[in-house]
């Protein structure tokens with residue numbers, strides 16, 4: 001026990017002296033150090049790059065966090081410059097920026113509409129007491145799986161608009177789980193229900 005404490009104290013003292021020594025040495029050899037760094041600049045940079053790359057690979061979570069913090073700090077420091085750049089860019093590329101914004105809003109409304117359609121579908125299923133519900137992720141995944149192709153006429157989005165079709169209709173005791181869903185275009189979907197009605 002006492003031995004351990006002794007060792008600890010010794011190490012503490014050693015570290016302090018060591019640090020002190022190095023600090024002093026750096027102070028007294030500033031010029032030398034600078035010359036050394038200048039001479040080996042490329043080598044040092046290369047070494048640092050390699051070291052950091054490896055470190056990032058080993059600590060991806062920490063690296064992401066640090067990256068985020070650094071970016072934020074950098075932005076805070078260069079806020080005015082950034083805003084100026086952005087404004088200049090927007091002025092120069094007005095058409096492009098406008099098109100991008102239009103596209104962004106269009107896609108957003110499309111996403112919102114799709115979410116609403118899905119909600120409506122789930123509500124209808126609930127109303128007629130069919131089992132199951134579909135999430136937007138499941139529906140998106142299903143469309144991707146079928147390569148955005150209508151399973152009736154084999155036409156693709158965006159030529160047609162895919163809609164949710166219950167393979168076994170809800171009215172015939174089909175479920176509202178994703179396994180009972182296929183993507184159909186509007187016209188295929190309505191002709192299918194017409195056939196079922198006959």
Ligand SMILES: [Zn+2]
Pocket residue numbers: 150151152153154155160184185186187188189
């Ligand atoms: Zn179709």
